[in-house]
Amino acid sequence: MKAMDAESASVAVMLLFYVGLPALVLFVGWFVGYLSETRHERSLAECEEALRDVETTDMRNPPGFAVAEGPCMLVSGEAVVASDTFKSWVFGLKNIVGGESKFFTRLFERARREALLRMKKRARELGCNAVCNVRFDSADIGGNASGMKKKGSNMAVALVSGTAWRRPVVA
Amino acid sequence: MTIVNTETIPGKTVVEVKGLVQGNTVRAKNIGRDIAAGFKNMVGGELKGYTELLTESRREAMSRMIAQAEALGANAVVNVRFSTSAITSGASEMMAYGTAVVAE
Numbered sequence: 001m002k003a004m005d006a007e008s009a010s011v012a013v014m015l016l017f018y019v020g021l022p023a024l025v026l027f028v029g030w031f032v033g034y035l036s037e038t039r040h041e042r043s044l045a046e047c048e049e050a051l052r053d054v055e056t057t058d059m060r061n062p063p064g065f066a067v068a069e070g071p072c073m074l075v076s077g078e079a080v081v082a083s084d085t086f087k088s089w090v091f092g093l094k095n096i097v098g099g100e101s102k103f104f105t106r107l108f109e110r111a112r113r114e115a116l117l118r119m120k121k122r123a124r125e126l127g128c129n130a131v132c133n134v135r136f137d138s139a140d141i142g143g144n145a146s147g148m149k150k151k152g153s154n155m156a157v158a159l160v161s162g163t164a165w166r167r168p169v170v171a
Numbered sequence: 172m173t174i175v176n177t178e179t180i181p182g183k184t185v186v187e188v189k190g191l192v193q194g195n196t197v198r199a200k201n202i203g204r205d206i207a208a209g210f211k212n213m214v215g216g217e218l219k220g221y222t223e224l225l226t227e228s229r230r231e232a233m234s235r236m237i238a239q240a241e242a243l244g245a246n247a248v249v250n251v252r253f254s255t256s257a258i259t260s261g262a263s264e265m266m267a268y269g270t271a272v273v274a275e
Contacts, residue, residue, distance in 0.1 A: 025213065033215035040216070060177050068181035074174040074233075074251055078225040082208065084215030114217070133177045139265070140257035141200065141221055155208075155218060159225065161253055163175040 026086050033084030040081075040110055047117050054120040055130040055167060062132045062167075070166035071126050076159065077118030080141070081111040083154040091154065104154070111156035112136065123164035130167035136160055172237055173247040173274065180247060183274040189243040193268035194235025197258060198228045228265040229253065236267045245271035 083091075087103040094101045116134075123131050137159035173180055200208075204220035211218050232253075240248050251269035258264055 029213050029215070036214065036216040061179065065177070065181050066179060072173060072175055072181055074176055076229055076253075078222050078229070080218040080221035080225065082211045082215055082218050085213050087215065088212075133175075135176065135252070137253055137255065139225065139255035139263055141224070141263045154212070155221070157221075157225070159229075159253065159255070161176055161251075163177045165181055 026089055029085030029087075029089075033086055037106070037110070040114075044110065044113050044117065047121075048113070051117060051120045051124065053129060054123055056116070056120065056134050056162065057130075057132050058134045058162075060133050062130070064168055065132060065165060068165050068168065071128055072163065072165045073126050073128070074161060075119050075122040075126065075128075075131060075164045076161040077115040077120075077122065078160070079111045079114035079118065079156075079158050081107055081114065081156045083107055083156075088154050104156075107154075108156040108158070111158040112160070115158040115160040119160045119162060123162075126164055128164035128166050129169070131162040131164050134160060134162035172240065174233070174237070174251055174269070175247070175249055176251045176269075178250050180249065180274050183247075185247075185249065185272045185274050187273040189240070189245040189271040189273065191268060192236050192239040192243065192245075192248060192271045193266060194232045194237070194239060195264055195266040196228050196231040196235065197264045198224055198231075200224055225265070228263075229267070232265045232267040236269060240269075240271035243271050245273055247272050247274045249274075 083104065087107065091101050091104055119131065139157045139159060141157060179185070200221065204224070207220055208218050236248065248269040248271050251267060254266045254268070256264045
C-alpha cells in the first residue's frame, strides 16, 4: 500500500513537472503576450494618427518631386518583434495541418507598422512631410551567439527605407 | 552629401556618374542581448537590442558607403539599396550600395 502511494506521488510529481510546467509557461506567454500585443497595437494606432500628414508612397517619382525644394534625405526604420511561447506553440501545431497562421501574420504586421512609423518619425525630425520610394526589407538575425538556433525563438524583422522630402502643401 | 534612394534629386540634376559605391558591416549580437531576447521570446514584445543592432549596422554600412563616395569626389549618392544576408547564426551582414554622382 505504501509502495503504491509513493508511486502515485511520483507520478503526480512527474505529471506536474512535464505537463503543469509547460502549461504554466504557455499560459504566462499567452497572457503577457496578449497584453503587450494589445498595448503595442494601441500605441501604433495613436502614432499613426499623429504622423498621418507624412505622406508615404513607393512611387519613385511622385508628382512634384522633381521640382521640390528643401531637405531631401534617406530615412529608414527598423523593428524586431518577438513571438511568445504560446504563439510559437500554436504555430508548431499549425505547421502540421498547414494554413494561415493568424498570430504570425499579426506579428509581422506589427513589426512592419512599427518600422514604418520610425521611418516617418525620422522624416518628420528632418523637417519633411513626405516619404517616397518606400522599400520593405527583411533580415535573418535568428539564432544566438552560441551558434544554435533555439527551438521556438521566432521573431519578425522589418526594415523600411525611403527618401524623405518636403512636399509642397496645396493650398 | 545627399543620400536618396530615388534616381533623381529634387531641384538638382545629375551631371556626372562616379560609379557604384558600397559599404558593408557584419555585426554579432552579444550574449547579453541574446539572453534578454531569450526571455522576450517567452512573453513576446519588441526585441530592442536587436532593433538597435540593425540601426547601428545600417548606419555603419551607410557611413562606409559615404566614405567611398567622398573618395571618388561625389557630392551625392542616389538609388541607395540595402541588402542583408545571414552569415552564421548569431551574425548578420548589412550592406548598403548606391551610385555616387555629382549633382548640381
